[in-house]
Amino acid sequence: MYYYYLKMGMSKMLRLKKKAKSSIRKKIRKVSLLNSLLNLFACWVLLFSTAIYFIKDYEQRNMELLSTSLSSSLIAATVFDDSYNANRKFNALGQQQMFDSAVLYAKDGHVIARWEHSQQTSYFWKYLHSWLYPNKKKVEIFHDxxxxxxxxxxxxxxYLFNFILYSVLILTIGMVLIFIFSFVLSSIMYRKILVAMNQITTKINHVIHTKDFTKRLPDNSLKEFQNFSxxxxxxxxxxERLNNDLVHENKTLAIKAYQDSLTGIDNRxxxxxxLQFMLSENGPYSTFCILFMDGDKFKHINDTWGHAAGDKVLQEVGNRLKTMVKEEDCVARLGGDEFAMxxxxxxxxxxxxxxxxVIHSKFEEPIEIASDHAIPFSLTIGFTMADKDEEVSDILLRADSHMYLNKKTER
Known part of the structure; x- marks a missing residue:
């Protein structure tokens, strides 16, 4: 069983390894290498083939000249059937590798002299020899x-062996040097492409990971990359525009979620x-106070002057209470004519x-509901002291009970 899971794990790793994607740098380098090799190989084959073709043409012309010259020097040996001098000439020229084989025939067909090169050669050289000299050169010898x-x-x-050997060597060395030069040159040219692509991917990754949409891709000297940028x-x-709109909308929603739409102060x-923050471990004070406030005879204002006048009263109450608290304190409208601090x-x-x-004295001044009319308004206030080890519901219940107790007493 262990061997089975090990085998499965190894095969999975191999599949993942096979699926690993190569970088564009490697792809460009492979394309450049392959392109250079194919072009250089084609040039090498073309140059070598051209050289061999001209060698064959040169050799044919050389054989014409050699056969003409040799036949002229063998006229006397042919007329007098002088095999000694003919063989001596053949041997001297053959040793100098002027020809591979030569046979001199008399008019009646018998052999006067013969010379052949006895060296063993490979199949390739035999094939090359037969391509250069497909037929024996026949020359007629004339006298009178x-x-x-x-x-x-x-x-x-x-001599062709040495020529081919040195030509292959020289061509190969030349092609290798050209290949190295072209590879270096193409690498320099491709580097601009890679630098441009790296700049683009770096900037895009920066935007993705940092959410900094103020960054822009730099200008590029390559037209295609400039268009892409x-x-x-x-x-x-x-x-960036959509993100700014979204951030602004979220801020607006957050403000609306915690702000009373009528008075502009905090909501419930x-x-x-x-209150939960003040009771938490991060709360800055161990003891603090909660105030509950309820408007007196607010229903009478709505019934007498209308809801528009009632809204003006609530707005003025919120404004007056807001001026009385410090920055670290909180004033909120809980709903209706109920407020809290x-x-x-x-x-x-x-x-x-x-x-x-101080709050009561603040509301001794009537609230103006119209340009020529103001009405009195007062608040019934209850309070409780709160400690960190208490529950929110208990604190709210205590403050609310104290407020309604005061309201009954005031009546």
Whole structure:
């Protein structure tokens, strides 16, 4: 079983390894290498084939000249059937590798002299020899305008071996040097492409990971990459606009979620959230005060002056209460004509009662509901001290009970 799972794991790793994607740098390098090799190989074959073709043409012309010269020097040996001098000439020229084989025939067909190269050669050189010299060169020997014999001669290709060897070596070295030069040159040219692509991918990755949509791709000297950069920059600009709109909308929604739409002060959700923070371990004060406030005879205002006048009263109440709290405190409208406060730096009941007296004095001035009319308005206030080890519901219940107790007493 262990061997089975090990085998499965190894095969999975191999599949993943096979699926691993290569970089564009490697792809470009492979294409460049392959292109250079194919072009150089084609050039090598073309140059080598051209050289061999001209060698064959040169060798044919050389054989014409050699056979003509040799036949002229063998006239006397043919007429007098002088095999000694003929063989001596053949041997001297053959040793100099002027030809591969030569046979001198008399007019009656018998052999006067013969010379052949006895060296063993490979199949390739035999094939090359037969391509260069497909047939024996036949030359008629004339004396007094009559044919007195025939010379059959086959050229020697021993020097061709050295030529091919050195030409292949020189061509190969030259092609290798050209290949190295072209590879370096193409690498320099491709580097511009890779640098441009790296700049684009780096900027895009930066935008993706940092969400910084203010960055833009730089200009590029290559037309295609410049067009691509312009398109990407346009896309980033559009994303930046949409992101800014989304951020603004989220901020607006967050403000609306924790703000009373009529008075502009905090709503019940913001008040509860602040109270939970004050009771948490991160809360800055161990003891603080909660105030609950309820408008007196607010229903009478709505019934007498209308809901528009009632809304003006609530707005003015919110404005007056907001001016009385510090930055770290909270004032909120819980709903209807109910308001609440969190006083963070109030440590005892005496300080709370003094603050409540200030609130009452603040509302001694009537609230103007029209340009020529103002009405009196007062608040019934209840409070409770809160500690970190208490529950939110218990604190709210205590403050609310105290407020309604005061309302009954005032009646």
């Amino acid at each position: 305008q009559q044919v007195v014999g025939w010379l059959f001669i086959v050229g020697n290709d021993s 312009d398109n990407v920059n346009s896309l980033i600009s559009e994303i 959700a913001a008040f509860i959230n602040q 969190i006083l963070s730096k109030t440590e005892n009941q005496h300080q709370v009662e003094e603050f409540i007296s």
